[in-house]
Amino acid sequence: MSSTLPDLLDAWRAADSRSVLTGRLPLSSLPRLRPLLLDSAGDVAFRLAFSRDEEQRAVLYGEVTASLSLRCQRCLEALDYRVDGKMALALVTGLDEGRLLPEKYDPLLVSERLIRPRDLIEDELLLGLPQIPMHDPDACGTDIRQMAEDQDQARKPNPFAVLAEFKRK
Ligand SMILES: [Zn+2]
DSSP: OBSOOOSSEEHHHHHHTTOEEEEEEEGGGOTTTGGGOSBOOSEEEEEEEEEEOTTOOEEEEEEEEEEEEEEOTTTOSEEEEEEEEEEEEEEESSHHHHHTSOTTOEEEEOBTTEEOHHHHHHHHHHHTSOSSOOOOGGGOOSOHHHHHHHHHHHHSOOHHHHHHHHHHO
């Protein structure tokens, strides 16, 4: 077990040796996430566990948790949003291989053996962000009549959320 996160990692070797990486990263060190945050203080806790599954497939199970400071799109005030992401990835060397995976895995395309663990953590956080960040209606600082209208909107299922859920299964 290691608490340091290498920039680059030999994914196949990590799977063979069943490496587990745990630790925390500052949110401010994630360049794609950072512009989406109201405040980039704080960090993300991660656990990345590499292994071989029962069919000797190289796999990676990961968990990332973070409390993100977003801007509520209704009242424009700060909104604390918790992301609790889980990944189940199978390492593949080509897209054809990816298509043959069991449903429980998402493919992780690995070229030249190497992956950037930091990118995986950031991807998972980005995937966990809401389409439109908003407070719960009773915690939101916006006008009450406006709130009732927005609530009606919010009851309709968001087609993108449904898609994202489908993709993750
Ligand atoms: Zn709000």
